[in-house]
Amino acid sequence: MSKRVLFLFNPRSGKGKIKENLADIIDVMVKAGYEVMVYTTQSAGDAVQKARTEAGNYDRIICSGGDGTLDEVVTGVMASGISVPIGYIPAGSTNDFGNSLGIGSDMVQAAHIAAEGKPFPCDVGKFNEDYFVYVAAFGIFTEVSYQTSQDLKNMLGHAAYILEGAKQIWDIPSYRMQVEYDGNVLYDEFIYGMVTNSMSVGGFKGIIPGNIALDDGVFEVTLIKTPKNPIELNDIVCFLTGISKDSNQVYSFQTNFLKLTSSEDVSWTLDGEYGGNHHLVAISNCKQEMEIIVE
Template sequence: MNAPRMLFVYNPHAGKATIRGHLLDIIDIFTKAGYEVTAYPTQSQGDGEKRVRDRADDYSIVVCSGGDGTLDEVVSGMMNSEFKVPIGYVPAGSTNDYAKSLKIPSVMTKAAQIVVNGNDFLSDVGTMNDKYFVYCAAFGIFTDVSYSTDQSLKNALGHAAYILQSVKELQDIKTYHMKITYGNGTVLEDEFIYGMVTNSIQVGGIQNITGKNVKLDDGEFEVTLVRKPKSLIDLPNLVGALLDSKILSSNDLINIKLRNITFESDIPVAWTRDGEYGGEHTKVVINNLPRAVTIKVP
């Protein structure tokens, strides 16, 4: 009887290039579990998506190791392929937001054990116009942080790099005039400094920023919108409410649960998709695809 085949896609540069010291141990865990492993190091952005999309049909599982951006590529490749199989995830990025939401361990060998011994979890997946995303699509003040933070700084400082970049950008807050349509035609039009559509317990390494009672398989996103504060004096309370709504509240902070939402702007607005640059758009249509992909979890 032939051993089941595993495609193992990994980003050798993610995070602090952590995988380089664990690669052989991870592959050994997979091999001892009975898999014939094909290991593929990604060569450029988008390479992981293409490799998964164009894979042969005899792989029984696809595993990825890297940051949330690598997971995004692998999930996108799976969604664009003709046949679906479970996905395993060995996190190796700077913040690993989605892995922490799924309670996947940050110790890479433990995460590898989850891949071969864990349970199947059917997770929602989002679409942002014609692209897929796993856990977050966002615009605004903190959105620039992930892709404007230098990769070497990310590798050296990890989560601290995001915080440093955020503090630097608070000095010059941009606003975005958005017309937002959701539900049965509800329209919200205002000046915003930030907006995110999430399917995650944490974003940017900050836990519980996405709302209460978050479930990753309920067919709904958590949407957080931050209006432009009337003065800089209101900003600390607004940031405090964003970080912990139990302690502080703000009229400029809007939280909604929904399945689809449309953002329209007069000028192109930069977005991120799972922490990576998602292009500039004047219209973004976001939809939830319930329980669309299978991921191995504890």
């Protein structure tokens, strides 16, 4: 019996970049010995349903699109409770997670990895009842990101620009939160927070501290405090633009579980897509629970 692959892609990701490569990508899968079922995603959330209901029928699921497409496939597979290896052919304009895995932006090369590579047991984030692959975030910059474009390109650069342009500090949206992790409790006001499992976010490499591994069972957490004066604001801008390596305005730590509580609803993004409004968020690391295909 031949191996079966579900090849699921978003035809519109990266300005339709896949169209030029589609025949070559499918040919790579056929030559690797797969019987290929092709599915084009029809709307937001479609890939979640498809991956969830079809996970048990295939030896491998290969997806192509931006981070949002990968997020949907991983969410669907995790929700199915069935373990099936996932190959990823990035088509977005930033490729933080792919780069972290050694998957570049050449789509045919990525197809070779997806079809011929080996499963790598990778951590995945559980966010209340939802899942994320490499970044869950809230705050000023996230809203900019998903309102203006679907990818994370220059997200933090844009954030620094907005902060610099803020005429009055009190114009910056701020969220009072209680953050609990590993027996610690922080109670503070934040303009931004992110929980990541990636070497870079929004194309930025420097701002995530410590030893990063995608299968170590912990996330890196970065929380930026609300600036109270222009000096603190400048401190944050310097940190975001990489001028300074650390900041008194920033909490950084690693953990496998954290809980964030606020009195008002806060808007979150998961892998750059809208993740809902929540006043209570529990994030846990599902250690090595998804299988991503790497070289």
